[in-house]
Amino acid sequence: MSKMHYSRRNILKGGAAAVAASAFPAPMIWAQNIKDVVLRQAGTGVSAFNEVAAKVKEDLGFTLEMTALDSDAVTQRAATQPDSYDIADIEYWICKKVWPTGNLQAMDISKIANYDKIAGTFRDGKLAPDSVIAQGTAPHTVGFVEGPGSTTFATQDSGWMTLIPTIYNADTLGIRPDLIGRPIDSWAELLNPEFKGKASILDISSIGIMDMAMVCEAMGEIQYADKGNMTQEEIDKTIGIFMEAKKNGQFRAFWKSFDESVNLMASGEVVIQSMWSPAITAVRAQGVPCVYQPLKEGYRSWGGGIGLSAGLSGLPLDAAYEYINWYLSGWVGGFLMRQGYYSAVPETSKLFMSEDEWGFWYEGKAATGDIVSPSGTVIEKAGAVRDGGSFLDRMGKVACWNSVMDENQYMVRKWNEFIAA
Numbered sequence: 001m002s003k004m005h006y007s008r009r010n011i012l013k014g015g016a017a018a019v020a021a022s023a024f025p026a027p028m029i030w031a032q033n034i035k036d037v038v039l040r041q042a043g044t045g046v047s048a049f050n051e052v053a054a055k056v057k058e059d060l061g062f063t064l065e066m067t068a069l070d071s072d073a074v075t076q077r078a079a080t081q082p083d084s085y086d087i088a089d090i091e092y093w094i095c096k097k098v099w100p101t102g103n104l105q106a107m108d109i110s111k112i113a114n115y116d117k118i119a120g121t122f123r124d125g126k127l128a129p130d131s132v133i134a135q136g137t138a139p140h141t142v143g144f145v146e147g148p149g150s151t152t153f154a155t156q157d158s159g160w161m162t163l164i165p166t167i168y169n170a171d172t173l174g175i176r177p178d179l180i181g182r183p184i185d186s187w188a189e190l191l192n193p194e195f196k197g198k199a200s201i202l203d204i205s206s207i208g209i210m211d212m213a214m215v216c217e218a219m220g221e222i223q224y225a226d227k228g229n230m231t232q233e234e235i236d237k238t239i240g241i242f243m244e245a246k247k248n249g250q251f252r253a254f255w256k257s258f259d260e261s262v263n264l265m266a267s268g269e270v271v272i273q274s275m276w277s278p279a280i281t282a283v284r285a286q287g288v289p290c291v292y293q294p295l296k297e298g299y300r301s302w303g304g305g306i307g308l309s310a311g312l313s314g315l316p317l318d319a320a321y322e323y324i325n326w327y328l329s330g331w332v333g334g335f336l337m338r339q340g341y342y343s344a345v346p347e348t349s350k351l352f353m354s355e356d357e358w359g360f361w362y363e364g365k366a367a368t369g370d371i372v373s374p375s376g377t378v379i380e381k382a383g384a385v386r387d388g389g390s391f392l393d394r395m396g397k398v399a400c401w402n403s404v405m406d407e408n409q410y411m412v413r414k415w416n417e418f419i420a421a
Contacts, residue, residue, distance in 0.1 A: 037062035037319045042069060042077050043089025045258040046276060046341075047167060047304060051374065052332055060326055062319050070256040071204045078103060078307075087320060088307040092139040093206050095162050095307065096404040099142070099151060104307040106148050106160040111321050114328045117345045122165040122303065123157055127395055136210065136228030136401030139165065139303040163305025164324050165344035167336050170299035170394040174265055174275030178289045185296050187211075188218040190272060191245050200264055200273035201242075203254035205415035207402050210300050211274050212238050214399065218297045228403035232410055239414045243421055254419060258282075265290055277340030280387075285377040292340070294388040298399035305344075337361050338374045342391060364390030 041048070041064055048068035056064040067085075069077065075097055078088045082103040090098070098104060109115045120126050125133045125140040144154040144161055153162070175184050180195075190199055190211075202208050213227040216238050224234055245251070252270050255261045262282045264270040275292065283290035306327065308320050326332075333349030338357065343349035350358050359365035364386055371380035388394040405411055 033315070034061045034319065037316055038065060039063070039086045039316060039320060039323065040065045040067070040084070041087040041089055042067045042074055042085040043087075044069065044071050044074055044091070044304075046278065047089055047336060049335070049374075051335065055331060056323065056326070059331075060319070060322055064323070071207065072256070082309060082311060086309050086312050086316060087323070088309070089166075090163065090304065090307060091402060092142055092163065092303045092305065093137045093402040093404050095305075096137055096142050097408075098307075099145070099153070099162055102151060103310055104162065105310045105312065106145050106150065106162065107164055107308060107321075107324075109157075109159050109161055111325075112161075112164060112328070113325045114345050114348060117347045118165055118328075119168075119342075119344050119346065121168065121395070122305075122344055127392065131396070134301065134398045134400050135224075135226050136403035138401050139168070139305075143305075163307045164328070165303060165305040166327060166332070167341040167343060168301065168303035168395075169277050169341050170301050170388070170398055171274075171276065172295055172299050172388070173293050174261075174273055174280055174283075175291050175293050176265060176268065176271040176289060177291050179268060179271045184272070184293050186218050187214040187295050187297050190215050191219065191241075191250060193248070193250070195250070195272050197249050198252055198269070198271045199250050200253050200255060200261070200270045201251065202261070202274040203256050203419055205412050206404055206408075207300075207302070208274070209235075209238065209411055209415060210400055210402055212242055214295075214297060214300055216241055218295075227400045229405045230407060230411070232407055235407060235411050235414055239418050243418055246418065246421060281339050281373055281379055284379040285373050285375070292387040294394075294397075298397040299388075299394060300400050300402070301395070301398040302402045303344075335374050338372075340386075342395065346391075360384070360386055362391050364388075364393055 045068040048066045053064045053066050074090060075094045077084055078090060078098040079101050122139050122143055125138050142153050142162060144158045146152050146154050146158055147160055173190060201211055210227060213224060216222040217224060221241055222237055224230060253264055255264060258279055261275055261279045266283045266286050266288045277292060280290050280292045306324055312320055328345045330348035330352045333343030333345060334352030337343055337349055356368045360367045360371050367380055367382050367384050369382050370378045373379050
C-alpha cells in the first residue's frame with residue numbers, strides 16, 4: 001500500500017494519472033488561504049476515522065474536524081443545531097428526518113467528478129436491471145430533490161442530490177462461533193432461549209425496529225406488508241414480542257455505539273447480537289473469533305452519504321466539494337472497504353486495494369495471502385472467504401433498509417417503553 005500514496009504532488013504521476021486527475025473538477029481551488037479553511041464534520045462512528053482527517057490535511061491542505069456521535073445524536077444535531085457543523089456524514093434514513101428542516105443544501109451533481117461511477121443503488125435503487133427494491137427507506141427514494149431550496153424528494157434523478165453517497169453495507173447478526181458451537185442460519189436465533197442473558201440488540205430505534213422485524217418474521221410471528229412502514233398494530237405486536245423476551249432475561253445489554261458492541265462481543269458477555277461490519281473487524285483484530293453471519297432471510301441494509309450545511313458558502317463550500325470529490329476518488333473507499341464496507345464508487349476504490357484485497361472483500365474469492373485491517377493487523381488467513389461471499393451475493397439479498405416510518409413518532413415512543421421496561 002505504500003506504493004499507493006496519494007497527494008497533489010504525485011497525483012498526475014503513474015499509470016493511473018487520468019483516473020486520478022478526474023477526481024478534481026476544474027478549476028482547482030488551491031488558493032493561498034486554503035490552509036485556513038476548517039470544515040466541521042458531524043457523523044456516526046462508522047466512518048469517522050482519524051486516518052481520513054489526516055489524509056485530508058495531507059492531500060487537500062485544509063483541516064477536517066470530525067465529531068463522532070451515535071445515530072440518534074447526530075440526527076438531533078443535524079436537525080436542531082445547523083450552525084454546529086459544515087458537513088453531515090449521515091445515513092439516508094437520517095436524511096429523511098433532517099431534510100425537511102431546511103438545514104442541508106441540495107448538491108449539484110455536475111460538480112461531482114465521479115457521479116457516473118456511483119453505484120445504481122443510489123441513483124435508481126437497482127444493482128441490476130432486474131433487481132427487486134427492498135422494503136424500507138431505500139437510499140434512492142430520498143437521494144434527490146426537485147432543485148435548490150426544495151424540501152420535496154424527487155422520484156428520479158433531478159440533478160440535485162440530498163447526500164453524495166459514500167458507503168453502504170448489508171448488515172446481519174454478529175456471533176461468537178467458539179462460544180455457540182453450532183450453525184446459526186436465521187434471524188430467529190436472536191430470541192432463542194439458548195442464548196438467554198447473552199444476546200443484544202442496538203438501541204437506535206429506526207435501526208433496531210428493523211432487526212426486530214427480521215426476527216419476528218423469521219419466527220413466523222408476523223408477516224409484514226412493509227417492514228419499513230409498519231402499522232401501529234404491527235409496531236405493538238413487534239415490540240410486544242421483544243418486551244416478553246426482555247422480561248425473560250434474553251438480553252445482556254443494549255448498545256448505541258460501535259465501541260460498546262465490540263466490547264460486549266470481545267468479552268464474551270454477548271454471543272449473538274446486532275453488529276456493524278467494522279465492529280466485527282475490530283473484534284477479530286483482538287484475536288477473538290467473530291463471524292458476520294449470513295442468514296437465510298437476508299440482510300438489513302443501510303447507506304451513508306455526505307450532506308452539506310445550508311449555511312456553507314464561498315471558499316469553505318468550494319473546499320467541501322473538493323473534499324467530496326477526493327472522498328469518491330478512491331483512497332477513502334479502499335480504506336473503508338478493508339473494514340468490510342462497500343464503496344459507493346467501487347471502480348475508484350479498486351485502485352487503492354491490492355488484487356487479493358479486492359478479490360476477498362468485493363468478489364468473494366478465497367484470500368491468497370493474509371488479509372489485514374487498515375491498521376495492519378491480520379484478521380483473516382490465506383484461504384479465508386468473506387462471510388456471505390461476494391458483493392452481489394450479499395447486496396443481492398437485502399430484505400430491508402433502515403427506515404423512517406409514517407408512524408415514526410408512535411414507533412419511537414413504543415421503542416422507548418421497551419428500553420425502559
